[in-house]
Structures are given as C-alpha cells and as structure tokens.
Amino acid sequence: MVNLLNTDLNLLVPLDALLTERNVTRAGARIGVSQPAMSAALGRLRRQFGDELLVRVGSRYELTPLAEELGSRVRDVLRLAEETLHPTPGFDPASSTREFTVISSDYAVAVLFPLVMARLRAEAPDVKVRVVSVDATAIESPQTVLRSADLLFTPRGQTSGIASTDLFTDHWVCVSGTPRLGGRLDEDGLRRSRWARAFADHGGTAADRRVDELVVGARVDLVVDSLALLPTAIGGTDLLALVPHRMLRHAEALTTVHRIDVPLPRTFLREAAWWHPSWQDDAGHRWFRRLVREAARGLPADPFADPLADPVATADLVATA
Numbered sequence: 426m427v428n429l430l431n432t433d434l435n436l437l438v439p440l441d442a443l444l445t446e447r448n449v450t451r452a453g454a455r456i457g458v459s460q461p462a463m464s465a466a467l468g469r470l471r472r473q474f475g476d477e478l479l480v481r482v483g484s485r486y487e488l489t490p491l492a493e494e495l496g497s498r499v500r501d502v503l504r505l506a507e508e509t510l511h512p513t514p515g516f517d518p519a520s521s522t523r524e525f526t527v528i529s530s531d532y533a534v535a536v537l538f539p540l541v542m543a544r545l546r547a548e549a550p551d552v553k554v555r556v557v558s559v560d561a562t563a564i565e566s567p568q569t570v571l572r573s574a575d576l577l578f579t580p581r582g583q584t585s586g587i588a589s590t591d592l593f594t595d596h597w598v599c600v601s602g603t604p605r606l607g608g609r610l611d612e613d614g615l616r617r618s619r620w621a622r623a624f625a626d627h628g629g630t631a632a633d634r635r636v637d638e639l640v641v642g643a644r645v646d647l648v649v650d651s652l653a654l655l656p657t658a659i660g661g662t663d664l665l666a667l668v669p670h671r672m673l674r675h676a677e678a679l680t681t682v683h684r685i686d687v688p689l690p691r692t693f694l695r696e697a698a699w700w701h702p703s704w705q706d707d708a709g710h711r712w713f714r715r716l717v718r719e720a721a722r723g724l725p726a727d728p729f730a731d732p733l734a735d736p737v738a739t740a741d742l743v744a745t746a
Contacts, residue, residue, distance in 0.1 A: 436473065439466040441503055443479060444496045445573070447486050497572035501703075516708035518549035525713050526555045528563050528570060529578035531653040533696055536671045537578075537592065540720035548716065571701035575710060576717065580694040582631060589699045590714060592721040595669045596729045597632035597692045600682040602662035609686035610665075616640050621647035621659045621666040632667040632692040639689060656682045669694065670727070691729060696721075 442452035443463070453463035471478055474495075479486045488496070534556055545552055559579060563570045567577055567584045577584070578592070610618065622633050625648040629637075636643050649658050655666050656676035665685065668676075676682050698717055704710040 433469065433473075436466060436470055437499060437503055437506075439463060440470055440478075440495070441499045443467060443470070444488065444492055444499060447479065447488060449479075449486075497569065500573045516712050518552060518709075518712055520551070521549055521709065522551045522553075523709055524553040524555055525576070525710075526557060526574040527576045527578060528557045528559050528574050529576075530559050531651050532669055532672050533578040533592075535653055536595075536669075536724070537696075537717070537721060540723045541717055544716050544720050567699055568701065571699065572703070575700060575704065575713060577699040578696060579699065580631070581697050584699060587699050588702055588705055589697045590718055592696045592698055592718065593671075593724050594727045595671050595694050595696065596727060597630070597667045597694070598670050598673055599665055599667055599685045599687045599689070600656060600659070600673065600676070601665050601685045602659035602682055604683045605685050608684065610688075612639075612688045615687050615689070616643075618665045619644045619646045619663065621645070621649070621655060621662075621664040623649055623652045623655050623666075630667065631694065632689075635689055635692050636667065667692075670729070671724070693729075 438456055439452065439458070442455045443449070443466075446452040446455055449463050449467060450460050453460050458466075467479065474491060476491045477489055478492045478495075480489060538556070542554070545554065557574065559577070563577055564579060564583050567587055571577055571587070581589075581591075605614075620633075620636070620643055622629055622645050624630065625633065625645055647658060647664060649655055652668060652672060655668055656673070659666050660681040665687075666682075673682075673684070677684065698714065700710065700714070
C-alpha cells in the first residue's frame with residue numbers, strides 16, 4: 426500500500442492536466458504554471474510511477490498504457506477531493522467559473538452551440554465550455570470517456586445504457602456537387618451514382634446504411650471524418666452525399682451543393698445528450714443539462730419530423746440497466 430505521507434498529492438493536478446492535454450506546454454497553460462515548472466512536474470511523476478506516462482511519437486505525444494488507465498481515476502479522485510474540501514450543495518451559475526466538457530460531432534456543434542453559448546453568456550458569463558471531437562471510442566465506450574467529460578452529443582441508436590436526454594430531431598437529405606436534371610434521380614440513376622460519406626470507416630451513418638440496403642455495392646469514392654466538411658468536399662463534383670437537413674442551409678446558400686430527390690425512404694435522426702451516472706445529481710451538471718435542453722428547444726421545428734416519433738423530451742432519461 427502506498428504511504429500517502431510520502432506522496433506528493435499536489436502532483437495530481439498537473440497529472441490530470443498532462444493526461445488531458447497530452448502536451449507539456451498546453452498542460453501548463455491549463456493550470457496556470459510555466460512550461461519549465463510543468464516539465465519538472467512530469468519528471469517527478471515519471472519517477473513516482475516508474476513510467477514515462479507521455480512518449481513522443483513523431484511530432485506529438487501519446488499516453489502510455491498506464492497513463493491511459495490513470496486518466497479516469499485521476500479525474501474521479503480530484504472531483505471527490507473538491508467535493509470533500511469544498512462542499513457545494515448548490516450551484517450559482519452567475520458566479521461560477523466551472524468548465525464543462527462536451528464530446529460532439531461538428532454537426533451538433535454547428536446546429537446547437539450558437540444557442541447554447543448565447544444562453545451561457547446570459548446566465549453564466551464566467552462558465553467555460555470545452556468541445557472535444559467525437560470518435561469511435563466515445564461511441565463504443567461512452568461510460569469510459571464520460572468519466573472525464575460532462576456530455577456526449579450523438580444520435581439515438583449509436584449508444585445506450587446510460588442517462589440521456591433528447592435534444593432535437595432532424596432528417597437526412599441527398600445532395601450533389603453539381604446540379605441534376607430536374608433536381609432528381611430515379612432508381613437506375615441512383616445505382617449508377619458515386620458517393621461521398623462521413624465516418625464510413627466506422628460504419629457510416631444510418632442514412633448511408635439505407636443506401637446500402639437499396640444499392641448493393643454502392644461505390645464510395647470519398648470518405649471524410651466530418652459531416653460539416655462533406656458538402657464542401659463534394660462541391661463541383663458529381664458525387665452524392667447524405668447530410669442532415671439542419672446543416673444544409675448554409676451550403677445551399679453558397680451554392681456549394683444542390684439538393685436532389687432520390688428514391689430512398691426518409692431517414693430521421695434524434696440527437697441526444699448522454700452523461701455518466703456519477704454526474705446525475707450534481708447541481709452544476711443538472712443546470713448545464715437544462716441549459717442545453719432549453720437551447721435545443723429554440724431551434725426551428727424539423728419540417729419533416731418523424732410522425733411516429735414522440736415529441737422531443739424535456740426531462741432526463743435515467744438508464745436503470
């Protein structure tokens with residue numbers, strides 16, 4: 426057993442910063458210390474754990490297996506220490522300087538965050554939000570990544586089993602980088618078309634999977650890991666892509682892409698926010714969830730909302746399984 430009397434617990438804060446930022450300079454800026462001081466802290470941590478923790482790979486640093494394992498545990502320890510030493514049964518957004526971390530696609534950020542930030546500035550001028558790009562790990566292991574983040578924005582059907590709340594609905598539309606005669610394609614034209622997709626390397630979107638059901642062996646010539654970049658990426662080409670309707674209006678205004686009617690069943694998505702059960706009763710987290718829900722309610726209604734779906738929820742859905 427480790428003797429805490431011989432352990433420098435002050436190293437927990439720089440350790441958390443280093444594991445989060447994976448960069449000595451950025452970690453120092455995160456907690457307000459100089460780069461030399463953070464380098465010295467990293468040296469002491471390496472001696473403490475007998476492990477490099479951060480190793481250089483090319484031009485960047487990566488975490489060692491031990492450091493990966495430490496990440497969520499360190500964050501939990503710091504949160505418990507803060508709650509123990511500074512119990513705050515309530516939460517005052519007007520005076521709080523708390524930082525909330527959201528894991529999200531660029532699509533959800535583009536659609537929702539202008540409204541979120543407007544409300545944040547009105548209610549909590551000193552509260553900060555950090556947005557982290559969603560990746561396969563966040564979808565496959567949400568319980569793990571949400572130990573060190575507040576919310577995960579992703580459509581229903583991609584994850585389950587943890588607390589969540591619905592935000593907004595949308596539907597997928599087909600676009601082309603060049604105009605098509607009559608603004609439509611028949612089934613034969615659809616079968617002969619070539620496609621661009623987002624996240625195809627990770628299974629693609631629900632809408633893309635509907636294409637695969639109809640067009641066996643659909644040719645995909647372009648894959649990007651960004652829904653927001655998809656319309657720009659196909660501009661001027663004959664490629665087709667399926668994108669959420671709420672994201673399309675800006676690209677249409679720039680005539681980057683052209684909407685195409687295709688013989689595919691309409692596919693809907695329901696964007697939701699998910700969080701770790703340990704945050705359920707945290708006063709600040711409850712406030713942030715409410716703020717995000719209310720921001721989402723300010724979005725225009727989806728003109729083609731799924732008639733079989735229930736209205737977007739306004740309350741938390743707490744997983745019991």
